[in-house]
Amino acid sequence: RVVNDTHGDLTYLRIYSGILKKGDRVLNPGNGKKENISRIFEMHAKDRQALDQVGAGNIVAVVGVKDSITGDTLCDPDNPIILERMDFPDPVISMSIEPNTADDNRKLGEALVLIRREDPSFQSHFDEETGQTIIAGMGELHLEIIKNRLVRDMKIGVEVGRPRVSYREAIKGSAENVRGRFKKQTGGRGQFGDVAINLMPYTKEQAEEDGLEFKDNIAFENKIIGGKIPKEFIPSVEVGVRQTALSGITAGYPLINIKVELIDGSFHAVDSSQIAFEQAARLALRDAVQKAGSILLEPIMKVVIITPEEYLGNITGDLASRRGMITDTEDRGHVKAVNAEVPLSEMFGYTTILRGMSQGRAANSMEFLEYRPMPPSLQAEMVKSGA
Template sequence: INIIDTPGHIDFTAEVQRSLRVLDGGVVVFDAVAGVEPQSETVWRQADEYNVPRICFVNKMDRTGADFSRTISMIRERLNGNPIPIQWPIGQESDFRGIVDLVTMQAYVWEDDDLGATAKVMDIPDDVRETVELAHHEMLELVADTDDELMAKYLDEDEISVDELRAALRKATVTGKATPVLCGTALRNKGVQRVLDAIVYYLPSPLDVPAVRATAPRTDEIVLRHPSDEEPLAALIFKIVTDPYVGKLAYFRVYSGVLKSGDSVMNTNKNRRERIGRILRMHADRREDVTEIHAGDIAATLGLKQTFTGDTLSDSNDPVVLEAIDFPEPVISLAIEPKSTKDQEKMGLALRALAEEDPTFQIRTDDQTGQTVLYGMGELHLEVLVDRMLREFKVMANVGRPSVAYRETITQKLEKVEGRFVRQSGGRGQFGHVVISMEPLEPGSGFVFENKIIGGVIPREYIAPVEEGIREAMSSGVLAGYPVVDLKVSLYDGSFHEVDSSEMAFKIAGSMAFKEGMQRGKPILLEPIMKLEVVAPEDNTGDVIGNLSANRGMIEGMEMRAGLQAVKALVPLAQMFGYATRLRSMTQGRGTFTMEFAHYAPVSDSIAKDILSGKR
C-alpha cells in the first residue's frame, strides 16, 4: 500500500492536488475539536473533482472539546457527504480510552503506558452499550440505503454477517455513495491500527478502479488504459524532487503496463525519448532499489532529463497522453536579489530547481527593472521556498516585501483588430498580417483562442505562431505589465506573401494585434479575492467584523464552533498583509484565521489609480 501524506495548509495545495490525481483512495483527517475546517472543505472539493473514494478519521479525541457526533454532522452539512460512523468512541476528551467497532461489535481499549502498542479486545463496556447499539442500528440503516440486497435483509430483520456488511460498505465507498468514519488519537496511537485495516477493507485497489482515459496524440482519439501488466505502458509523472545526493527524482504512477529500469520510453507531452535509470520504491525513511514497477504502483526514478510534473511516459509504439494535473495560478509575489554578485548564478540554479519541484511557484523577470520576482500561493509558501534556497542551496538573498499578483483584462468586445508586420531590408523581407476579434470572458475562464480562418487566407502553418505571439503578449498587459486573463481571441482574416511570410512574422503580427486590442478594449485591473475564516472569542467578534469591513471585506456568515465564533468573509488579498498581527491585537492572541484564494475581481477606479501610481 502506498500512503502519501500531504500538508494541510492551503498555501501548499499543489501537494494535495497532484497526490489526489494519482491516488485510488484517501484518508481525510479531521480535528475532533475544530471539526470541518476551511482546509478540509478545500481538500474534500479537490477529492470530489478527481472522484477519489475516501474514509474519514476523526483525530484528537482525547482533547478538551472533542465531539465525535458534531464532527459527523459537520461532514454531512458542510461537505454534503454521506458519513457512516463505523466506530464509536469509548469515553471522550481526557477519558477517551478506546473505540467500539460497529461492524464487528467488539471493543478495543488501549493502555496509556505503552503508547498504544497493544490493544485489549473486550466486550462493549456497560456505560456505552446503549449508545453503541443505537449507533450500530443507524449504521446498518445507512449502509442498507446504498445496497438493495442489504436493504431487503435489513427490512426482513434477517441477520447480516460481518462479511456482507464490509462488502456493502466497500462498494458504497468505492462508488462514492458513502464515507466510513473512524476515530482515535494519533499522538497516543489509539485507533490508528484500525485505520490501516479500514484502508484494506474499504478503499479500492488499483484493480477496482475504472480504466483511465487518455488521448492518442497521432489521431486525437480517446483511448482507455486498463490497470493490467499486459497493456502498453502509460505512466504519469506527478512530482519532481531535487535530492542533494542522487539528483532529480521523478515520482510516477504506472496506470498500465510495466516500467523497467533501462527501458527507453516516450515522453508523449514533449515528444522526446527518455531512458529510465534506477527505479526506487520510496519508504518513509529509506529507499529500495527495484528493477520494475507494475500497473497500479507508485515509485520514483532517476535520470530523466526533459520530463517534469504532469508529463506522460508511454510505449513509443503505442503512445498516449494522460490527463494533466491542473494547478491554481499564484496570487502573491515578492522581489528577490542575491546578497552578492557571486551568488547570482547560484540563485538562478536554485530557483529553477525549486520551480521544477513546485508547479505553483513561478519566477519572472521584471522587464523594466530587471528584478527577479517570485510568485506563489501565499506568504508562508514563499517564506518556505526562500528558506529552502538558503538551507539546501546555500544562497544568501535580500527579499522584498510581499505584493499582490494583479491581473489585467478587457471589458469591451472588439470586432476588428489588425496586426501587420512588414519589414523590407534588401533580399527576403518579412510579412505577416492578421485580423482578430477580442471579447472578455467570465472570471476564471482563462484564455480561449479560436481559429476561424477559411479559404486559406492564412496558411495552416502560420496559425500556431499567431497564437504563440498572442500568448507571449498576454504575459505583460498594457496597464502595468500584469498578466492578461479571461478573454477570447478569434483569428478570422489576414493575408500572407508567398516569399516574405514566415512563422516569426506571423508571431509578431499576432502579438501586435493583441497589444492594439488591449489598448482599445477598455482594460481594467483584477485583484485576488481571498476566502477568509476567522475563529475568535465571541467578545471580540464586533472588532473582527469591523476591521474586515474597514478593509473592503464582505461578511458571508457566522457560526458558533466549540464556544468560539467563526466569521466567514471575502477580502481582497491586498488588505490581508500583516493580518495575523492585527488579529492577535484584537483578540489578545486568542484568534486564528485561515485563508484561501477564491477568485479574481475588478479593482475599483480609485484603488486602481493608486496601484498604477505606485501608492499601494
C-alpha cells in the first residue's frame, strides 16, 4: 500500500520471508525495475520508529520505493518471485469534477495521479467529448471521501457533478460470418478494408481455458488462413474491435464478456491500410451486436443493514421498492441484520433516507457484488433517453 507523507511516499510492506535491511536494493519482477529501501519504519498511528532491519511476519513502512504500486511484489534480485496479485474490481460509479481556477486545475491533475497510486480501485480520465475530468470509484461514499480529501486536505477548489452509474453492455446470443467493408475513393489513393467475424458471449474462465487474453473482458482470436488478410493488418482489426467495444454500441457503455473471431476478409494491394481495416472491424462489430441482440447490465450491490426490530418492516418495504432482493435476515443481539442485493442506481442518498426511517438508529454498509441484466422496460427507457 502506498500513502503520501510530508517526507515522501510511505510504502507499506509485509515481509513474507527473509530479512529486509535499510539500504537494500530490491527487484519488482512485475515491471523489472529495482527499488531502493532507504529507510524502514515501524508505524504506531502517527508515531514511527526507525529500524535497521526487519524480519518475516512484520508489516512496516519504507521510504524510497518509486515505481511500485499496491499489489506488487518486491524480492531479492538474485531470487525473483511474484506473489499472487490482488484483484481490484472496475469502478461502478462516476461523476465529473471541475477545478475552480487555473491553479486548481494544475493541482487537481497532480492530486488525481497521487490518489490513483494510493488507491487502485479509483480511476480518473479526461473526457475529450465533454471537456470534463471524470472520476470513478466503488460507490457514492468512496467518491465523497475523494472529494473531501481534495477540498479539505489538499486545499483544491473543485465542483462535482451528479454521480452516474457505470453500466455495461453485453450480448444475448451469437452472430456468425458478419461482414464489415470499408471502401472510400477520394480521387487519389483510396481506402479499402474487408473483414468477416464471429461474435459470441465469453467469460474469463473460458479465456483462461483457451489461453486467450481477456483484456477489458474482450477476447480476440485470429482464425485467418491462406493470407486472406496480410499479417500487418491483423492488429488493426483487433484495435478496431476493442475500441468499438469500449465505447459501446447500444447506449455508449463498454461492451463486455465477448469473443470476436476473425474468420475471413480481403484486401487491395494499393488501397488497403491499417486505418481501413480498423474501420472495417468497427462496422463488422456493430452489425454483429445488432444481430446477436444487446442487453444492458447494471451493478448490483451487496447491502447489509443493522437496525432495531421495530424499524424492520419499513426498511424491508423500502428495499423492495428499490428493486432489492432480501437474501437473509438474522438476529444480532438486540438488533436485526438484513442482507440484501440492490441495484446501485436505486441507492443514491440511501444513508440519509435510512437514518430518517430509523430515527438515526440504523446503519448500513454496501459493496459491489456483480453485474446483472437490467429489466427490459428500464433498458428501453435508458436507450431511448440516451442516458
